[in-house]
Amino acid sequence: MKLLIKGGHVVDPANRRDGRTDILIDRGKIVDVHASILADGAKTIDASGKLVTPGFVDLHTHLREPGREDKETIETGARAALRGGFTTVCAMPNTTPAIDQRGTVDLVHREAERLGLVTVKVVGAITRGRAGNELTDFAELFDAGCVALSDDGSAVANGFLMRRALEYAKLFGRPLIQHAEEPTLFANGVMNEGLVSTTLGLRGIPGESESVMVARDIALAELTGGWVHVAHLSSAKSVEMIRQAKRRDVRVTAEVTPHHLALTEEAIGEFDTRAKVNPPLRAEEDRQALIEGLRDGTIDCIATDHAPHTDWEKEADFDSAPFGISGLETALGVCAHTLIAPKLLTWPQLIERLAVNPARIAGIEAGTLNIGAWADVAIIDPNATWTVEPKHFSSKGRHTPFAGRQLPAAVVTALHHGAEAGR
């Protein structure tokens, strides 16, 4: 069955398209992209007044399956992704058991394929059980289809092991995604170290717990020629070091989350666990540096770090509540509010950071509306305003510091391989 997306404003930065264009889809693939297409018998989606963009690609999603299906399943996570405009998600390996061998990678792929809702790529673990002691079998994991490796949730603290891991991953041309956090400086902190943590009497995590690890990894990437991708950047110092490293052609890429772009430590207010994330929300000068890094290309892409938790865990006291918020369904609205409305980025620039660049880092064919590509498409109403109502989330994780906020730009629908999922 043919599907025609008619009259929309197509934003496809990979093909330098930014204007009114029709898109014809047949058997799940894009077969024609033209100013005006007539297709007899095709089902038509009227996209007038809407933006038509490639489906977004999230490099950093916690689907929680296997092991914590009470927090999220591949199915609920995939449905949340679609509602947020994401047609590809990269599943992080800090599940139970950790995704550290082929069998577990296959399990995630099989379930995602059975569902057919979004494309799920897997990020395998760097060390066995993510314990930081012994490298996994990189050849086995990449052969099973992993797009990158990471011990996310914690850093690879052992510098010698990280050096070997970078040398090993280099053979496959794939990145290691580092959760940049020096564990002894992290020191069981619960929020950014500064005036607010002092006032609230909460244990602080200094920005240096991140930037020290970023500095080490840049040095190791330089030494080995391997590729480090820094996850969820939070501090101004990290941004500046990556900027300098890129000038020296060090193989380093980086991502930032919508919540680190939009919020500061002030969002914690009166011990609000919905603003407890790791790395923590930091100071306004950090937030400004992250935005500038995203603008000038130091930070390559936006990733959600979607980290759903159960109510009973997240509604505990601030010290014992887990880090992480549900991010897939609010990502576009938060980015539109933080970046598009104040004219810090244009729509093509935002789509580049939500779709084109993450697909490039993952090494996958996605993030474009090329003729012949799978029809992974997001349709966005740029003029809509909507209220974040977590009780209506598709994700099982209902915790977000944006609850009740009015945001611009609603995802009207997303197509994965040409199939529509209503919002």
Ligand SMILES: [Zn+2]
């Ligand atoms: Zn992390």
